[in-house]
Amino acid sequence: MSTTTAVTIDQLKDLQKAIRDQFITLYKNDTDAIRNISSSTKIKDSTPCLELVKLSQLIKAHTTKIGIILKPETFTKENYNATYKELKSFIDYVFFYLSLLPLFYKNEEYPEFMLKKLDNATLELLNGMEVLCDELDKKFEQHDLDQDRLLCIGMIWTSCDTLEDIGQKGKFGLLADSIRESSGLVEDVLIEINEFLEEPSLGNGFMLDDGLNSDEDDEIEEQEPKILEDDKETLEKLTTFLDVWKTKLKMIKLLLSSFTSTISSSNYKSTNKKGSILDELHSQHLIIIKNIDELIGDVFMSDSSFDPKDFDEQIESVNDSMVKIVAVMKKLNDEDVKKSKWINVWETKYFEKK
Incomplete structure (x- = not known):
């Protein structure tokens, strides 16, 4: 879209509809659908985990910008172009993220405990996107409403932080976290035994x-x-x-x-x-x-x-x-x-x- 062309509210509504149709309707609360996504995505000179970190950071960055631009004082006709640009980039990176998932789900290298974390983070991302769409519905009707803007942004941020953590730690790091917690619980039992043996x-x-x-x-x-x-x-x-x-x-x-x-x-x-x-x-x-x-x-x-x-x-x-x-x-x-x-x-x- 040319930067000189003024974006209309109908075009913003089309983007909102794309979020609902391409993501929420297809995958919300449906881990089976998420795990069965087909994709021809291939990675060169990288790994799925490295790409997961990059995409989670990009999605979060554009979410932050969306949160700013949807503030009542900035969600104006003069900023529709900027709003369109950020929403479009957000959609693109979420699409890239979903296209990346088969590299995890269809690879025997990745353990189930890691994939379940991906499931939960993806569902949280989709839930945040649905709240974002609901917030846009309200703003299309009345620009100065600001009921759930921070809620949806926070939900998407949280999911992105989880995805980044998964990508950075990978299967071994996540396993280490879990075993470290168990080691701490053993230490708690040892403390109880010592206290018992004293009296x-x-x-x-x-x-x-x-x-x-x-x-x-x-x-x-x-x-x-x-x-x-x-x-x-x-x-x-x-x-x-x-x-x-x-x-x-x-x-x-x-x-x-x-x-x-x-x-x-x-x-x-x-x-x-x-x-x-x-x-x-x-x-x-x-x-x-x-x-x-x-x-x-x-x-x-x-x-x-x-x-x-x-x-x-x-x-x-x-x-x-x-x-x-x-x-x-x-x-x-x-x-x-x-x-x-x-x-x-x-x-x-x-x-x-x-």
Whole structure:
């Protein structure tokens, strides 16, 4: 369109209609449709992640300009040309972004946990675009309305920030974030164990035999609880059990922390591993944390009937996941002799019979 030609409000409405027809109607709230987009897009001297970062930045930049130009004081006939230009550029870059998606969805290199993040960010982008269209509807009728301009701009910004984060971190960086969070949760459990070991007690309070009556309530805080002899033995068994698991949890934390510290290295980035391998690692570390939380939580709630054998099934679940996660880590490090040796040593130490 010639820069000397004055843009009309009908032309702006055509662009708004294009946003609805080409994007919102086809893909809003429909991840299957998003994942089935066909495209002949090819990349030269770049990667899908690098292009994702560029496009997310460009979409955000034009969204910012749209947010400025749609302010009541600037959304005037004199600025229709500028409004048209920014909306058109915005549409073009969103189209390029959707054309890029098949390079992620139709490539076994990318794990499902990464693709789900792309799903959510894309849906958020589309939702923001729909709010933008609604805001344009109002402005076409009454220029000085400014109800949801900042809302739609913020929604699109947020989606772009997420897309940029996905592109910058890639599959290994996103996995590292998730495992780092799990490592932190293991540390939280270790802190709880340390606090327990400082002042051991049974979960249901059966260990207390205070012998006090209602007339002596005022003296309760000054009384030392009398621990039954049977409960002393139970506490000893409980303390021994948690001491063992304190060591095991330290080892699990070490394994997870070691992985996150090296996962973004050039050695991993140059490794062409299928996304399914990373998905296995991602799912197993989440299962491990869930099982650990349930195991230690149940142990803390133990009463005088505590028996370590009662937790054999839960321990087996934790260890089954540890076997699987170690196997995946071995696959990921099969070309790194030093790292593979370290994992083998860790495995031997963790599973050694006491």
